[in-house]
Amino acid sequence: QQPVQSPQAVILREGEDAVINCSSSKALYSVHWYRQKHGEAPVFLMILLKGGEQKGHEKISASFNEKKQQSSLYLTASQLSYSGTYFCGTERGRDNYGQNFVFGPGTRLSVLP
Amino acid sequence: DAGVIQSPRHEVTEMGQEVTLRCKPISGHDYLFWYRQTMMRGLELLIYFNNNVPIDDSGMPEDRFSAKMPNASFSTLKIQPSEPRDSAVYFCASSWEAFYGYTFGSGTRLTVV
Numbered sequence: 001q002q003p004v005q006s007p008q009a010v011i012l013r014e015g016e017d018a019v020i021n022c023s024s025s026k027a028l029y030s031v032h033w034y035r036q037k038h039g040e041a042p043v044f045l046m047i048l049l050k051g052g053e054q055k056g057h058e059k060i061s062a063s064f065n066e067k068k069q070q071s072s073l074y075l076t077a078s079q080l081s082y083s084g085t086y087f088c089g090t091e092r093g094r095d096n097y098g099q100n101f102v103f104g105p106g107t108r109l110s111v112l113p
Numbered sequence: 114d115a116g117v118i119q120s121p122r123h124e125v126t127e128m129g130q131e132v133t134l135r136c137k138p139i140s141g142h143d144y145l146f147w148y149r150q151t152m153m154r155g156l157e158l159l160i161y162f163n164n165n166v167p168i169d170d171s172g173m174p175e176d177r178f179s180a181k182m183p184n185a186s187f188s189t190l191k192i193q194p195s196e197p198r199d200s201a202v203y204f205c206a207s208s209w210e211a212f213y214g215y216t217f218g219s220g221t222r223l224t225v226v
Contacts, residue, residue: 002155030212041204042156044214087156097211098169103156 001026003090005104012078012111020107022088023070031064031071032089036106042087075109083111117218119205125224131193134221136205137186144211147180147190148204162188163211195225
């Protein structure tokens with residue numbers, strides 16, 4: 001079952017902050033985050049495992065609340081290069097990848113000068 | 114490392130024709146995934162391999178789709194016969210572990226007319 005991402009789209013000015021949420025109705029083992037620029041392939045940003053550890057990548061960080069089955073991606077002091085579509089991927093267990101891993105629909109982020 | 118290499122980048126074909134997409138994974142990655150991306154359905158897993166063996170092909174939409182991985186450095190996705198609804202971007206991705214970050218190839222944009 002596909003996770004829900006919110007918002008669907010967001011427009012920011014350079015230097016502003018944004019939060020993208022990913023939630024699932026099923027218990028999760030991990031959450032992955034990817035960014036895809038227009039016309040390019042998705043690029044892996046980070047993985048968050050069960051345990052709530054917050055991870056970071058440049059000025060992009062994320063948290064994972066396993067009790068609420070949701071993850072949030074935080075973009076701080078956004079740069080023009082942050083524009084793209086952000087996908088979360090949710091994992092429900094360590095076996096049967098095909099059945100247990102699914103990408104969300106994506107959140108389109110546009111950073112304006 | 115050259116990353117995951119896919120060919121061709123673009124393919125335009127007529128309905129009913131056979132289409133073959135090619136992928137060279139990153140050396141040392143034991144897992145290879147074929148994904149399809151459309152506006153309507155997002156990123157969908159078609160099939161994945163572990164050590165050249167197909168593990169889960171439940172995402173392959175129809176018998177018209179087939180995939181092979183004859184060795185660790187090469188995989189193909191074949192559609193025969195192709196139909197307009199197969200139009201999409203097809204990504205190949207590889208990873209050293211099933212549930213870790215995946216490196217995607219640049220994708221093949223397939224248009225069936």
